[in-house]
Amino acid sequence: MAAANLLHPSPIVSVVRPVENDIQLKEKENLGIGSLKHLRNIKEIKETHGRILKMGHRRVTSAMTQLISAYVEVGCYKSLDYARKTLELFIEEGTPTLFMWNSLIRGYSSAYIYKEVIALYLQLLEEGITPDHLTFPFVIRAFAKLQAFSAGVQVHASLLKIGLATDIFILNSLIYFYSECGEMDSARKIFDGMFDRNVVSWTSLICGYTHLEQPDKAVTLFDQMIADKVQPNSVTMACVISACAKLGELNLGEKLSAYISSMGINISPTLANSLVDMYMKCGAMDKARRIFDECEERNLILWNTVLSNYSRQGLANEALEVFHQMLSSSMVPDRVTLLAVASACTQLANLELGMQCHAYIIRKGFNIWDAVTNSIIDMYMKCNKPEVALSIFKGMEQKTVVSWNTIIAGFAGNGDIESAWEFFNLLVEKDLISWNTMIGALVQESRFEDALSLFREMQCAGIKPDRVTLVSVASACGYLGALDLAKWVHACVDKNKIQCDVRLGTALVDMYARCGDPKSSLRVFHSMKNKDVSAWTAAIGSAAMEGNGRGAIQLFDEMIKQGLRPDEVTFVGLLTACSHSGLVEEGQKYFQFMESKYGVTPLIVHYGCMVDLLGRSGLIEAAKLLIESMPMEPNDVVWGALLAACRVHKNVELADYAAQRVIELAPERTGIRVLLSNVFASEGKWDEVARVRLSLKDQGIRKLPGTSLIEINGLIHEFTSGDKSHPQIRLVDRMLDEISKKLREMGHEPDLTNVLLDVDEVEKEHVLSRHGEKLAMAFGLISTGAGVPIRVIKNLRICSDCHSFAKLVSLVYEREIAIRDNNSGITVNSHILSSVRTVHVQMATEEESAVKEPLDLIRLSLDERIYVKLRSDRELRGKLHAYDQHLNMILGDVEEIITTVEIDDETYEEIVRTSRRTIPFLFVRGDGVILVSPPLRTAT
Numbered sequence: 001m002a003a004a005n006l007l008h009p010s011p012i013v014s015v016v017r018p019v020e021n022d023i024q025l026k027e028k029e030n031l032g033i034g035s036l037k038h039l040r041n042i043k044e045i046k047e048t049h050g051r052i053l054k055m056g057h058r059r060v061t062s063a064m065t066q067l068i069s070a071y072v073e074v075g076c077y078k079s080l081d082y083a084r085k086t087l088e089l090f091i092e093e094g095t096p097t098l099f100m101w102n103s104l105i106r107g108y109s110s111a112y113i114y115k116e117v118i119a120l121y122l123q124l125l126e127e128g129i130t131p132d133h134l135t136f137p138f139v140i141r142a143f144a145k146l147q148a149f150s151a152g153v154q155v156h157a158s159l160l161k162i163g164l165a166t167d168i169f170i171l172n173s174l175i176y177f178y179s180e181c182g183e184m185d186s187a188r189k190i191f192d193g194m195f196d197r198n199v200v201s202w203t204s205l206i207c208g209y210t211h212l213e214q215p216d217k218a219v220t221l222f223d224q225m226i227a228d229k230v231q232p233n234s235v236t237m238a239c240v241i242s243a244c245a246k247l248g249e250l251n252l253g254e255k256l257s258a259y260i261s262s263m264g265i266n267i268s269p270t271l272a273n274s275l276v277d278m279y280m281k282c283g284a285m286d287k288a289r290r291i292f293d294e295c296e297e298r299n300l301i302l303w304n305t306v307l308s309n310y311s312r313q314g315l316a317n318e319a320l321e322v323f324h325q326m327l328s329s330s331m332v333p334d335r336v337t338l339l340a341v342a343s344a345c346t347q348l349a350n351l352e353l354g355m356q357c358h359a360y361i362i363r364k365g366f367n368i369w370d371a372v373t374n375s376i377i378d379m380y381m382k383c384n385k386p387e388v389a390l391s392i393f394k395g396m397e398q399k400t401v402v403s404w405n406t407i408i409a410g411f412a413g414n415g416d417i418e419s420a421w422e423f424f425n426l427l428v429e430k431d432l433i434s435w436n437t438m439i440g441a442l443v444q445e446s447r448f449e450d451a452l453s454l455f456r457e458m459q460c461a462g463i464k465p466d467r468v469t470l471v472s473v474a475s476a477c478g479y480l481g482a483l484d485l486a487k488w489v490h491a492c493v494d495k496n497k498i499q500c501d502v503r504l505g506t507a508l509v510d511m512y513a514r515c516g517d518p519k520s521s522l523r524v525f526h527s528m529k530n531k532d533v534s535a536w537t538a539a540i541g542s543a544a545m546e547g548n549g550r551g552a553i554q555l556f557d558e559m560i561k562q563g564l565r566p567d568e569v570t571f572v573g574l575l576t577a578c579s580h581s582g583l584v585e586e587g588q589k590y591f592q593f594m595e596s597k598y599g600v601t602p603l604i605v606h607y608g609c610m611v612d613l614l615g616r617s618g619l620i621e622a623a624k625l626l627i628e629s630m631p632m633e634p635n636d637v638v639w640g641a642l643l644a645a646c647r648v649h650k651n652v653e654l655a656d657y658a659a660q661r662v663i664e665l666a667p668e669r670t671g672i673r674v675l676l677s678n679v680f681a682s683e684g685k686w687d688e689v690a691r692v693r694l695s696l697k698d699q700g701i702r703k704l705p706g707t708s709l710i711e712i713n714g715l716i717h718e719f720t721s722g723d724k725s726h727p728q729i730r731l732v733d734r735m736l737d738e739i740s741k742k743l744r745e746m747g748h749e750p751d752l753t754n755v756l757l758d759v760d761e762v763e764k765e766h767v768l769s770r771h772g773e774k775l776a777m778a779f780g781l782i783s784t785g786a787g788v789p790i791r792v793i794k795n796l797r798i799c800s801d802c803h804s805f806a807k808l809v810s811l812v813y814e815r816e817i818a819i820r821d822n823n824s825g826i827t828v829n830s831h832i833l834s835s836v837r838t839v840h841v842q843m844a845t846e847e848e849s850a851v852k853e854p855l856d857l858i859r860l861s862l863d864e865r866i867y868v869k870l871r872s873d874r875e876l877r878g879k880l881h882a883y884d885q886h887l888n889m890i891l892g893d894v895e896e897i898i899t900t901v902e903i904d905d906e907t908y909e910e911i912v913r914t915s916r917r918t919i920p921f922l923f924v925r926g927d928g929v930i931l932v933s934p935p936l937r938t939a940t
Helices: 042-054 061-076 078-092 100-108 114-126 136-145 148-161 166-180 184-192 199-211 214-228 232-245 248-261 267-282 287-294 300-313 318-328 335-348 353-363 370-382 386-395 402-412 417-426 434-445 449-460 467-480 483-495 502-514 516-528 532-546 547-562 568-579 584-598 604-616 621-629 638-650 652-665 669-680 686-698 731-746 763-769 772-783 798-814 828-836 875-880 882-891 903-915
Strands: 707-712 714-718 790-794 819-820 824-830 837-841 858-860 867-868 920-926 928-932
Touching: 042 061, 042 078, 061 078, 061 100, 078 114, 100 114, 100 136, 100 148, 114 136, 136 148, 136 166, 136 798, 148 166, 148 568, 166 184, 166 199, 184 199, 199 214, 199 402, 214 232, 232 248, 232 267, 248 267, 267 287, 287 300, 300 318, 318 335, 335 353, 335 370, 353 370, 370 386, 370 402, 386 402, 402 417, 402 434, 434 449, 449 467, 449 731, 449 928, 467 483, 467 502, 483 502, 483 516, 483 707, 502 516, 516 532, 516 714, 532 547, 547 568, 568 584, 568 604, 568 621, 584 604, 604 638, 621 638, 638 652, 638 763, 707 772, 714 772, 731 772, 731 798, 763 903, 772 798, 790 875, 798 819
Parallel strands: 790 819, 837 867
Antiparallel strands: 707 714, 707 790, 819 824, 858 867, 920 928
16 A cells, blocks of 8 residues: 555544543453463463453453453564454454554554554544544654655644644654654754653654764754753663764764763663764774673674674674674574675685685575675675676576676676676666666776766666766766866756765866866865865866976965875875976975875885976986885886886987886886887987887787877767878868968977888878877867867877977967876966066076075966076086976967077087977076077077
């Protein structure tokens, strides 16, 4: 029967016949059966029942009342059935009292058989009997347990009509009803309107707030309860301590524990369970275990609490130890126990223990429970025995959606995405977890387009996404650089009123950063109410991707002021930001502070960041010395960073050495041989190129093709170098020819050293002009309106020519252009470039020029001023490459320099020899400014 239709006829019958509710005998006869209160088993009660019937007392109200009460007191389903039949027989012979009905209703409620409570209540109404203040609390509780909200509201309305809505027992039951149905505002309204409240009133509302994940309100209400001098009981304390567990408030929990002792509150099994659960959830395992060990009465719930918490917190060995102790105590486990034990075996990836657990489950018959069988399937999957898991799955008579989700997640977790996909498609009725599992698995396997496609299917199926869905989708959008989709995902959060918790907020921050929109990234970050270390780390990473080292440092300093301690990942983002911004000294400072100031031991990834920082700045020897002084063996990533630096700075010998180290440590990294080949090609050493590429061919290794992605109107377009497959490639080619013509008029010459083929210069120039990122930029220009930003994602490192190409295109076409490669990202904007066409230089004072480090400060600002301190020409030449990229971006089209100076031939030749720059240089010495443009012989 549907919950909404439970109340028919009306819950309250206004015209009823009078019913005798006095259980005292009106008959004066001595029935000769004595009191039935001492009877405690069905056999004795049935014997007495038989004697009553033989004596002809089936119509005697008092006898039938005592029989029904005796059956109810036994409390099992069979005895309640006898009580029910006794009542029905008496209805045929006489008029039952309300006490009989209430006794039976109370019995079914105590046995948790709530449907029978409602059935008896409706039958009572049909008999024309009016319920009283003792009937309604049990009925309302039944509606609460059955989640029959509409029916419960009807009863509440009827209570108001007949004037019973002021009874404290009924009001307490209504608070419980609304709390169970999740309507805390209604529960609070009843509570606030009560003239007289007892401990049950306060406890019902406190428990409601706790169970509905509003623990802060539960604690506040408890404080008010104490202030009103209402003595809490063990149930109250159990609920408020559970609230502390959810808040993770160990200090408050300990104060409450002390309060329990001082007030002499009885520590019931329920309260002991709450205390143990609170301490374990707050990480105080020793205190929890001490309370557990001191408990004289350990029920199954308490054992399961300890087991589940140990398992949940990754303490699998401790969980299994408690399980063995439980078996020794003759306590019989239930399915909750076995779920925790199976989880512990799964964590240990101990197949032997898992098989023992499985055997025990079968022997004791627990495999009839789907949840237990699903946990065993999960265990075998995580122990890398998918064939056994699949066999158990296929043997299940009834496969629930949870079973399907378990097998799908198992295959996905083992990297078998195709099998996961196969079972996902076989599942007819998919729930939200099914979709989330598959979308998350595709993202984990870097199949981002498939993940977004599946997300669209999910929407078409009418499944509403949750936070888990959107975290995965945000990650896919970020890696694809799909900004339009990213904005849609963000809008989806607001539209569906999904609470943006720390995890989802952090995912959105990272998504916008990867899509080349740092402003939106930081806007989301600053709008987050709660920020943990991961959120701050994502914001720092956003600044790193933008190449905004100063911004990353500012965020880091703000995080420290907030009292948060950085972790290993935070320093990866910070050091990366320093590396991408050429902030050598800052990077070195924070690297030294890691352990001395913040207690974070540098890992190999941090050393890799430092090698990259030094290498990018042209300090190749310093990077090599750092590698040699590392406290651990350098891995392939560290040597790879040195190799990349050697390529940029044309240190062929060291590049060869670094490449060999990478090949020894990670022979599967095919890109290293390709990179080494490119180093030789850039220097024209074609014999060495042939040698490396021959080794690639001998080993069957193919170079990963470079792809550039651009999103237009929600669709992802992919371009490769020299691509001819795009349907609009002719228009793209024309646009590139137009761009090349305009850039040549500005004096731009292509950097042919980026062409790694042994061909003539005309062919090199054509190959260079058709790089994938240039094709993507040109397509963006012809596909979008004026002023629309262009964002490109490349899977490999962007070459230096495409880097300068992007800056000049931004200036000529007045577009913001963002390109993110597998190493970092650049964002250039036409108004930033044009704002520094005229540059004023403020000279350093003699005191400032005497600093130990020659270039210890370069601050480039948009107020058309640059402040620089340096000491000598020799040190200037040594630091040339450290700021080459940054100065090139900011001063890419300088037309006028206020201060001029001549330079000697030796200095000029050194600068020209060590740079491939085709747009003007700007250098500042202690006595002036040097502007170097390669076609010229002197600065003007």
